[in-house]
Amino acid sequence: MTELLSNYLGGRWQAGTGAGAGTALLDPVLGTELVRVDATGLDLAAGFDFAREQGGAALRALTYRERAALLSAALKVLQANRDAYYDIATANSGTVKNDSAVDIDGALFTLGSYAKLGDALGDKRFMLDGDMARLGKEPLFQSQHVLTPTRGVALFINAFNFPAWGLWEKAAPALLSGVPVIIKPATATAWLTQRMVKDVVDADIFPPGALSVVCGSSAGLMDQLQPFDVVSFTGSADTAAVIRSHPAVVQRSVRVNIEADSLNSAVLLPGEAADSPAFDLLVKEVAREMTVKSGQKCTAIRRVFVPEALYAAVAQALSARLAKTTVGNPRNDTVRMGALVSRSQLAAVREGLAHLAGQAEVLHDSSQQALVDADPTIACCVGPTLLGTRDARGSDSADRVHDTEVFGPVATLIPYRDTAHALALVRRGQGSLVTSLYGSDAAALAAAALDLADSHGRVHVISPDVAQLQTGHGNVMPQSLHGGPGRAGGGEELGGLRALNFYHRRSAMQASTAVLAHLQTPA
């Protein structure tokens, strides 16, 4: 039997007590069992209380700077164990090294960023929000808004595709805010999350109750939430709906952050010739986004909008790039793209692809290509596929491409008539995490970006002058907001210090200027 991963809750390691062997985590390339998880029989109420009472009080007693120092200490521990995380990612996520880096190094970079931001907040335990506002003609009775940490726990129900980054991009702002966290990683890839938490817990960095991890079923977790707790979920729209309609949210006003489905897009603006720098930048970025982590990124490009006259040229250039993608066992150095996470995800991708293809032509199909060092009857690998809606009329009539997120190496090329048409088609995604724009006219890029801003959490603009500097359509930078309206769930994460808002409560203090003066000194 493989190792049964322990849960850390209530300040101690606890094995699940289920009658069976728990749930096995598999290698998606080799099909072998790696470890097992089980959350059966945990005293969740006691665990949440411990985090809320012990963990919360201890964290709130620290200043932002002190908490930031703990984040730095955790970062050092993670850096020291980085090789082990890559090994786990190879085995459990089936990703090539470059793709594991997006998750692991992305996590470390984000954690480090919040350590730096927190240090700059200094020796305070709350934040002022804006300036004092007079509540009369004389400045003697005024209003000062403050942000103080919520006295609850932060429950994270995370997705399988970012076991490392998904943990720390949420935990770093929460812990920095003074709010204890309880992480429930997706079962399929829970190993890396659990190991990172274990390493940090073993190093005895955070106060007891500050950091907990539950691996296995999420049953009963939401039931524990009280009015001052918060919950952050990344995953499917269906599960998001279950969380949003839970009594904790509906009746107890538990604050919820959702990041769900997203039909992200890339748009080549009009006026760029075939093989122009902007054209090449689009082709390169789309091919990369389709294949990084086998397209299993919530930010990956699913819809590619190009002027009708360039449809064939883009199709050809993209196909040529995609044809070079070797797929298979990530342990083989010639492999560029590893596996999907599971056989069920592989089946879902094939099903989604067939659904999309019902309204599109196939421009490039590597879905049946031979795998390197991998058995196609076992490995969860699939090559990239590019679809297309053929002409602008086809773009208008197709609806599936705007509604169906296929979570794999799949994108659809969509020709448009003019800029207004392109922007209208982009909007049919009903709210997305990110769109990227490609062009060389700064004014036109800025205008299109502004037009799409309200329906996207992020607009990424790639112009030739930043070809080498741009940070990537799909890479989530801690400086920028991550989230999106509508279908994307309506959530907000990261964005520098904005991330701390979710874990703080805003309050208006109306008082004499003499009383408010006491808020200016560290407390």
Add this chain to the structure above:
Amino acid sequence: MTELLSNYLGGRWQAGTGAGAGTALLDPVLGTELVRVDATGLDLAAGFDFAREQGGAALRALTYRERAALLSAALKVLQANRDAYYDIATANSGTVKNDSAVDIDGALFTLGSYAKLGDALGDKRFMLDGDMARLGKEPLFQSQHVLTPTRGVALFINAFNFPAWGLWEKAAPALLSGVPVIIKPATATAWLTQRMVKDVVDADIFPPGALSVVCGSSAGLMDQLQPFDVVSFTGSADTAAVIRSHPAVVQRSVRVNIEADSLNSAVLLPGEAADSPAFDLLVKEVAREMTVKSGQKCTAIRRVFVPEALYAAVAQALSARLAKTTVGNPRNDTVRMGALVSRSQLAAVREGLAHLAGQAEVLHDSSQQALVDADPTIACCVGPTLLGTRDARGSDSADRVHDTEVFGPVATLIPYRDTAHALALVRRGQGSLVTSLYGSDAAALAAAALDLADSHGRVHVISPDVAQLQTGHGNVMPQSLHGGPGRAGGGEELGGLRALNFYHRRSAMQASTAVLAHLQTPA
């Protein structure tokens, strides 16, 4: 038959087409029928589309300054018709002039405040959110967050107690943001809301579709909401739960703002003698909050915390004040407190009072006092009642006082042992809109205010130096946040320009510095 109020939707006045006579609005003092409402048969889908498409596009084409000018024009119209609003309030809300002013003049003041704030935003159509952040060592590729108006409608489902203020405190920030509004006032007092909208619509100030009103049943309204719409609700926790679990919110990520029940509190800090200035300020404020609008304010003081040694003295002083409250027909100049809004509210208050009294002693009871110029079998009037938990041990064992909001002239006096005990008891409200603190030690007041900040949307501090300047525990100032966590619904309204956030979407623009430079000039 009395007048059937018309609905304004789809850019035209439309009468409901129900088979019956609609729903009658009554005079809560005289019991007479005033007007009727009916929303039956309206084409809601067409009306919402009209607002979303026509109203939204027209508003977004204006700059903040231009929209602010429209708010100013609306304010002038309302000021010109102010007397009529007072007449409607007297008849339909049964409030004395001072209490009608809280609603009507509060509405005008808030509208004027947003006109001023909007003018200062200048000739722009979006707002920058923070500064640019580098996404690399050199400042060539950066992130700039922007706030742009959401392309949807704002649906307001409002409460009966503030037909004027409840309309404009929400509509002003929405319209200023460029978002069309559809108001569904509570039926019992819909008349004043409808009249104000009618006056502004007749004056032809806002573009078609910007301002709509639906009077009568709310059936079907939530079904109209699309991903970029928002809904703001003020009312009971039960209805709030229905709204939060509606598919529009759960599945379509419609943004929702809730202001629900709240057990607001007042705390006299330790160290103040009986009849000291702080003591007197508490007594005066509590008596006022209990009786203004017959206690029908979501911000009214329900729980009064005092040091155990002062329990009897506060009970006596408060009772003496309350005994002076003449209750009855607001048309009689000797009357200080008018009616509750309806017989059903009167029944609910009596029921709630009996429930609370099961765990408390009655310190002052005017609930059976004779009414001035009003028939007790018809008028919805009731005098104030003060309850008390007797001693600190009683304060610990009583739970109803922390859980049951009686929406009338009722409060409970709760003695505490020390500051920590007082703060813990306040927290048993599980999140409130506002708490007020009374004392003369600035440092102690600031410390207590900070401690309670995370569980309150507003902390109002009354010290002797601001006795004449303080704006009132229950008065909601547009400069300050209005809302509260947990039981209070978790919403945020007002707070100056913070109110605009609900109607804007935040987006991170990542681009070359040359592209971002175009955001610095008005668009």
